[in-house]
Amino acid sequence: MWNEWNDFLAHLGFLQSFFVLVITFLISGLFAFPFALWASVSYILLYLFGAPSWLLISAGTLLLIFAIPMLRKFVFTANVMRIIRLKKLLPVISETEQTALEAGSIWADGELFKGNPDLKKLMSEPLLSLTEKEKQFIAGPCEELCKLCDDEQTYIDQDLSEDVWNFLKKEKFLGLCIPEQYGGLGFSASAHSEVIHKISSKSIPLAITTMVPNSLGPAELIMHYGTDQQKNHYLPRLATGQEIPCFGLTEPNAGSDAGSIQAQGIVFKGSDGELYLRLNWKKRYITLGAVSTVLGLAVKIFDPELFLGKGADLGITCVLVPSHLEGVKLGLRHNPLGVPFCNSPIEGRDVVVSINQVIGGLAGVGQGWRMLMECLAAGRSISLPTYSVAASKKILRATSSYVKVRQQFGVPIWQFEGIDEVLAEMTALTYIIEASRLYTVAALDSGVKPAVVSAITKYQSTELHRSIATKAMDIWGGAGISLGAKNVIARFFTSSPISITVEGANILTRSMIIFGQGAIRCHPFAYSEIKALQDNNVTAFDRAFMGHIGRIVQNLCRLLVFTLTRARFSSSPASKMAGYYQKLNWASTSFVVVSEAAMILFGGNLKFKEKLAGRFADVLSWMYLVTSTLRRYEESKNQEDEAVVHYALQLGFQRVEQAFQGIFQNFDIPGFGFIFKKIFLPWSRINSFSALPSDRLGSQITRQLVSDAAFRERLTSGLFLSKESEDRMMELEEAYALSSEVDLINRKIVKGIKEGTLSKGRAHTKLEEALEKGVIQKLDATLLSKYKAAHDSIVAVDAYEFNSLPVSS
Numbered sequence: 001m002w003n004e005w006n007d008f009l010a011h012l013g014f015l016q017s018f019f020v021l022v023i024t025f026l027i028s029g030l031f032a033f034p035f036a037l038w039a040s041v042s043y044i045l046l047y048l049f050g051a052p053s054w055l056l057i058s059a060g061t062l063l064l065i066f067a068i069p070m071l072r073k074f075v076f077t078a079n080v081m082r083i084i085r086l087k088k089l090l091p092v093i094s095e096t097e098q099t100a101l102e103a104g105s106i107w108a109d110g111e112l113f114k115g116n117p118d119l120k121k122l123m124s125e126p127l128l129s130l131t132e133k134e135k136q137f138i139a140g141p142c143e144e145l146c147k148l149c150d151d152e153q154t155y156i157d158q159d160l161s162e163d164v165w166n167f168l169k170k171e172k173f174l175g176l177c178i179p180e181q182y183g184g185l186g187f188s189a190s191a192h193s194e195v196i197h198k199i200s201s202k203s204i205p206l207a208i209t210t211m212v213p214n215s216l217g218p219a220e221l222i223m224h225y226g227t228d229q230q231k232n233h234y235l236p237r238l239a240t241g242q243e244i245p246c247f248g249l250t251e252p253n254a255g256s257d258a259g260s261i262q263a264q265g266i267v268f269k270g271s272d273g274e275l276y277l278r279l280n281w282k283k284r285y286i287t288l289g290a291v292s293t294v295l296g297l298a299v300k301i302f303d304p305e306l307f308l309g310k311g312a313d314l315g316i317t318c319v320l321v322p323s324h325l326e327g328v329k330l331g332l333r334h335n336p337l338g339v340p341f342c343n344s345p346i347e348g349r350d351v352v353v354s355i356n357q358v359i360g361g362l363a364g365v366g367q368g369w370r371m372l373m374e375c376l377a378a379g380r381s382i383s384l385p386t387y388s389v390a391a392s393k394k395i396l397r398a399t400s401s402y403v404k405v406r407q408q409f410g411v412p413i414w415q416f417e418g419i420d421e422v423l424a425e426m427t428a429l430t431y432i433i434e435a436s437r438l439y440t441v442a443a444l445d446s447g448v449k450p451a452v453v454s455a456i457t458k459y460q461s462t463e464l465h466r467s468i469a470t471k472a473m474d475i476w477g478g479a480g481i482s483l484g485a486k487n488v489i490a491r492f493f494t495s496s497p498i499s500i501t502v503e504g505a506n507i508l509t510r511s512m513i514i515f516g517q518g519a520i521r522c523h524p525f526a527y528s529e530i531k532a533l534q535d536n537n538v539t540a541f542d543r544a545f546m547g548h549i550g551r552i553v554q555n556l557c558r559l560l561v562f563t564l565t566r567a568r569f570s571s572s573p574a575s576k577m578a579g580y581y582q583k584l585n586w587a588s589t590s591f592v593v594v595s596e597a598a599m600i601l602f603g604g605n606l607k608f609k610e611k612l613a614g615r616f617a618d619v620l621s622w623m624y625l626v627t628s629t630l631r632r633y634e635e636s637k638n639q640e641d642e643a644v645v646h647y648a649l650q651l652g653f654q655r656v657e658q659a660f661q662g663i664f665q666n667f668d669i670p671g672f673g674f675i676f677k678k679i680f681l682p683w684s685r686i687n688s689f690s691a692l693p694s695d696r697l698g699s700q701i702t703r704q705l706v707s708d709a710a711f712r713e714r715l716t717s718g719l720f721l722s723k724e725s726e727d728r729m730m731e732l733e734e735a736y737a738l739s740s741e742v743d744l745i746n747r748k749i750v751k752g753i754k755e756g757t758l759s760k761g762r763a764h765t766k767l768e769e770a771l772e773k774g775v776i777q778k779l780d781a782t783l784l785s786k787y788k789a790a791h792d793s794i795v796a797v798d799a800y801e802f803n804s805l806p807v808s809s
Contacts, residue, residue: 069542077542081533088604103373104451106522107443112623113522115555115592119581122627123573126446127635128438134191141171142195146202146720152485154205156806158340164206169241174213177220182235189378189444193386193437194718200390201719204495207387208341212287213238215379216372216503217247218296218359221318225360225371234294234320247296248283248346249372256508258298258316259369265319267303267355275307275355277319281348285502289344290330295321296359297348298368308365316368318359327351339495374449380503381440381454388465388499389437390719391492392430394729395472396705397716398488399426401732402476404706404739405794410762412739413475414706417695422471424698427705428648429468430715431641432625433461435632435648452518456621459509462499469493484798484806488728511610514617519595519606524551526599555592562586563687576642577630580649583689584626587656591619594663601669612666618659626652640711643700646693653690660684707740735790742787745780 040063065075108125111117130138149164160168168174176192178184187195192214200207213219219238222230237243254261263281270276281297283289301314308314323330329347336343358364359371403414403423413419440457443450469492473480476489483490500506504513520526525548532541562570562585572581595616598606606613626649633645661684667676704711722730749766752758752775758766771781800806 072546073538073542077545078538080545081536081538081541084533099370099373103370104377104449104454107448107450107453108439108624108627109450109452109456109518109620110522110524112588112620112627113518113592114524115551115558115589117585117588117627119571119584120573123631123634125439125443125631127442127631128190128193129442129445130188130191130194134187134194137185137187138191138194138198141167141173142198143720145171145173145206146198147722149203149206151203151206154203155338155340155491159342160206160209165241168210172239172241173210174241174244175219175235175239176210176214178223178235178239182231182239184235184239189382189441193382193441196383196386197390197718198720200387201394204339204387204391204491205341207390208287208339211383211387212247213245215383216375218245218294218320220375220379221247221296221359221371222320224375225318225364225367227356227361229356230320230359230361238294243294244288244292245294245296246286246288246292246344246346247298248281248286248289249298250285251281251283256505258372261298261300261316263297263299265299265301265317267301267305267307269305269307276352277301277355277357279319279321279348279351279353282345283347284345285334285343286346287341287343289342289346290333291342292330292346293323295323295328295346297321298372301358301365308362310366315366316372317365318368318371319353320357320359321348321351321353325351325353336498337494339491339498373451376503377449377451377454378444380458381444381450384499384503385433385437385440385457385461388461389430389434391496392426392433392465392468393716394719395468395489395492396426396430397712397719398729398732399423399472399475400705400712401736402479402794405732405735405791406479407791412706414702417699419475420699420702421695422475423705424647424693424701425651426468426471427701427715428644428651428693429464431632431644432629432648432652433464434715435628436461436625439628439631452514452522452620453624455504455509455513455517456617456624458503459506459514460621460625462496463506465492466496466500469496479795479797482797482799484800486728486796486798488732510617510621511614512607514620515595515613516607518620519599519616524548552593552596555589555596558589559593562589563683566687573634575630575634577633577645577649580626580630580653583653584623584630587619587623587626587653587689590660591616591623594660597672598663598667601672612663615659615662615666619656619663622652622655622659626656638714640704640708641714643697643704644715647697647701650690650693650697654692657684657689709737709740731790731793735787735794738783738787738790741783745776745784748776748780751775 042059064071066072108122111122145164145167148161148167150161154160154164172178172183172185173195175184176187176195178186180186196207196211196214199210219235222234222238226234234243238245248263249258249261251261251263263279263283265277265279268276268278279297279299281299283297289295297319298316299319301317302312303310303314304312306312321328327349328351329349330344332345334343334345355362355365360367364371400414400423403419404412406413408416414423436457440450440453443453469489472489473493479487480489480493520530525544528544529541529548532538532544567582567586570582570585572578572585575581598609598612598616602609602612629645629648629652633641661681664676664681664684667673667680705715721733724730725734746763749758749763749770752770752773753760753763753766757773757775758769767776767781767784770776771778776784
């Protein structure tokens with residue numbers, strides 16, 4: 001029998017035996033079998049299929065080396081460490097970079113970085129929910145604030161009215177997040193976001209003024225790191241507006257590179273024997289700076305006489321400075337694109353404060369950068385993403401009314417395919433960024449501090465809002481560029497660059513932060529490897545490196561199978577959207593494999609390949625947006641929303657595909673560049689994740705937007721809508737509602753023209769004739785007249801006496 005087996009093996013041949021071994025490798029990798037099991041099975045198969053002695057001996061030796069940790073570390077791992085150091089294959093991490101990497105927590109980003117995301121877990125994450133108290137505040141004081149604020153007058157006066165300022169203080173809008181025990185409202189991140197959402201839809205200056213005290217600044221820093229004395233003194237006063245805060249970080253020569261700030265404080269001992277700081281600073285772009293009563297400052301602290309016993313250069317520190325102190329210079333303001341929120345330069349010369357004004361007291365000296373990085377995740381996840389969503393919703397809602405009323409060549413302009421195409425994309429993008437907002441703020445409420453996700457959310461929401469605003473301006477044309485009370489979209493368009501510059505400029509966020517931090521922070525092993533290299537810890541490096549190799553093998557196997565099958569057999573939650581979950585699995589695996597290749601081939605230089613890193617950031621960002629969109633759909637499972645969900649997901653995977661093609665096209669490593677350009681790139685184009693959404697699907701969405709009031713309401717819920725008849729949004733709302741009724745009447749007139757009952761011409765010119773000949777009734781004519789008045793008002797724009805343009809224009 002044994003001879004028969006040998007004859008069979010001889011007939012089968014070694015190549016077939018090797019093929020069986022490859023299949024075993026794929027199966028083992030795909031299901032993440034332990035190395036010892038996989039290696040043992042492979043060795044047995046080699047033996048059974050007649051592998052030559054030299055191969056059996058070599059394989060056995062390797063198996064022993066890798067199976068015995070002490071031997072593996074001596075023979076293999078220690079040498080790998082030497083090569084990595086010599087070739088600089090892993091980046092050197094500075095102290096400030098390390099602080100940023102260790103700040104916050106890993107969440108959905110970590111799942112997407114695995115290559116095998118736990119989709120059931122991601123789809124079970126809770127979404128935004130509010131307490132009864134929070135709901136009452138939004139329906140009560142928040143609604144009243146919006147009614148009280150005259151946005152047009154705010155632009156004319158270049159400031160909020162005194163009544164609005166007093167209302168903000170009285171109702172504790174400046175203390176949304178301060179705990180109730182300190183006199184604040186103690187709202188959740190979800191409620192905080194909903195308040196900003198409604199306010200943003202009424203007034204940009206009002207929204208920004210409310211955002212800043214509730215975002216990164218003195219209140220949040222004191223809540224998390226302040227001494228008991230600082231909390232008891234400042235938090236109640238900040239909550240009620242007795243103190244107006246600002247936070248100064250940016251300087252003329254330190255914007256994105258905050259580590260190079262020149263503001264400094266020198267420790268000295270006063271005549272009373274107490275320790276003080278002598279502060280000098282010059283900051284700019286500080287919101288609320290000119291009206292603040294307490295400044296939060298990031299400064300570098302120096303202790304030349306070693307009073308604190310911690311060295312001479314103590315690093316970045318956050319300090320509280322009362323603005324009335326001698327040497328503080330306020331009073332100037334910037335003009336950020338004409339939006340009249342208070343944004344200012346602030347200066348200080350030889351300003352003296354007690355050492356106790358350091359946030360956190362003596363223990364907080366030198367801890368400022370860590371504090372800022374840890375707090376940034378929450379603020380960056382709420383303020384600007386929420387504003388971007390609210391602004392996009394208002395633009396979409398106003399535009400859906402305008403295109404339904406505005407006519408050219410006798411038909412509403414939404415029926416033109418060019419406008420239809422743009423409206424569909426605007427609708428899908430609005431759905432996407434709202435999904436990411438709901439998903440992210442709910443994570444904050446569950447205790448997550450998503451550093452990488454906050455960067456993704458801020459970057460994508462502000463960029464997509466800018467795209468939506470630009471598309472809307474194209475549709476509105478002359479009515480969009482004529483400023484005045486009748487124009488409800490232009491200020492969102494002109495102010496959109498403000499959002500992309502603050503809390504991390506978008507170019508920097510995309511090219512350096514999202515993937516630069518994510519590749520290390522979210523990777524299961526990379527940061528551990530870097531730390532082990534820095535500490536020269538062979539045991540820790542061996543553990544991380546072997547896990548890393550296993551991960552690479554598993555994802556290579558998954559990628560091969562997914563590419564051949566288009567991931568059709570990958571696991572996914574039971575859903576109508578199952579195909580998209582499978583594509584997300586495929587995209588995640590592809591992302592991990594290609595990013596691993598980049599990390600290995602470029603090594604530590606990858607951090608300087610900003611264009612390439614930006615494209616990796618695009619892949620990661622759009623995978624997150626796709627995940628958010630799926631989660632939003634699974635929460636509602638509203639069948640009426642499926643068209644826009646399909647469009648949004650197809651658009652998302654198209655962006656993923658474009659980013660991958662950009663990576664393959666520009667993978668410039670000698671030898672390997674050819675593989676990516678000539679093999680991966682053509683294959684990627686043929687075997688793509690998704691085609692562009694079809695024209696038919698886009699037209700379906702546009703028809704829904706202009707004819708299905710319930711669909712439109714779901715897409716744009718949470719906005720402030722005035723009930724005053726002279727309010728421009730109210731006029732647009734009434735015209736939208738009237739147009740549906742008028743459509744039926746117009747069809748009667750068109751039918752009369754076709755049948756010859758009415759003379760030839762355009763329907764809107766046949767009102768009197770149609771009434772006279774009984775084609776329509778008197779009630780119909782009254783409704784048409786009312787609609788015509790609404791139409792004329794909607795297409796009108798503001799005009800002024802020559803040389804009398806208001807300041808707001």
